[in-house]
Amino acid sequence: MNIEHAAINILKRGVELDTKKRYTEALVCYQEGLQILVDKMKGEPDESLRSYLRKKVEEYMNRAETIKKLVLQQKEAGQFHEQIHIENNSIGHSYKTLFGRFLDEDVQFVIVEDPYIRYHHQCQNFLKLSELLVRSCPNLSYIELVTSSDVKSANDQKNCFHILQNDLGRHKIKLTVKYSETLHDRQIILSSGWIIKIGRGLDYFKAPENKYCLGVFEMDLRPCLETTVDIVHSKNVRQIQS
Template sequence: MAARNSGQQPHGVAASTLLKRAVELDSDSRYQEAFVCYQEGIDMLLQLLKGTKDSAKKCHLRQKISDFMDRAEEIKKFLEQEKEDGKYHKQIKIEENATGFSYESLFQQYLNAAVTEVWIEDPYIRHTHQLYNFLRFCEMLVKLPCKVKTIHLLTSMDEGIGKGQQISGLEEIRESLCKHGIELEIEFSSSIHDREIRFNNGWMIKIGRGLDYFKKPQPAVGILRL
């Protein structure tokens, strides 16, 4: 029986699951979704490679990484050509219990240095987990090389007992963003239904469930800060 590093096993299982899904999506011509899964899976394999000491396993992992990177690069070139030809329209379906769909993996490719302003329309930035989702999205904007100066949020107001929590949570996020030189403008609308995100470099992303496509986490106590 071969000995295994139990600390690396979860990475290997997760990478295998993601890359298997990437191949399935690739076969179904769902290239944008496949590209996202390839990227996440490759990142996990690279982490696994760093912690592997066995030379034979290292060689095997390097070959797998190289093969998947070659295919991901082919898909990337295809998608870029589609954009240039004006044919680019993507639809990503995030299935139940799917992984590999972080905000970074979905939005980073559209956030270049030209992005200085972001518009978010989402009626459900109310409850604690939804406020945390919005916070994580803002954290991504702060960390990436884009130079966002203004974030516009259009949402609906919680008219129930959670109104105070919603207002105070958004205010804390506003104050945190201000420390990073970013202004958060908040508007409330009782008639907003659609969910979309727009960047001032021309990209518009329609999201069926808005930022709240993650499973609701267990209740947590904490302060919303960047």
């Protein structure tokens, strides 16, 4: 497959997401596809092909700008809502793929509300999220986890959090863990205003079939349980942290 076809496939995926009103995902595809086309256009000696590529770039760039304005308008009006349905046994839904596009220099603190960060694999899920936050959010200084405890797992749970607190501290990030026995909702709140609500919380991956199968480490290759993800934006999020 040549570079031009690769770009067109990415842009077609953008159109598909655009049609489903998954605008922020569509924008990522448009930006990736456009960058490939622009690079191809710059090095293309054939004037007719360069003209064709220029036309395509303008077409998708205009649509990308329209979406940017639409997302901004919906955010300002407090009406932004993007929904993603993860089907049973589907792959390609790592935390980075699902909401990594919202993790950037604007994120200064993150609040994770999930009642089921208790057992080993659930603590590992939170660890994977923490690693992603450290890599993606250069200005992150505070993570708050609100979860519940379980008598059987309490010691292992606290040990996990203690180790992670020390490690995050080396990156100048403070981790605070709060416990609630009445918590039900599951959501990730970013200081930039984005709120990711995952029906199953962080624990929507199926257990790997064995220790050496694909998906043990690369979560985009791990089959998922069915769940729904709702992404909204609130201008009042910054008031949450005291």
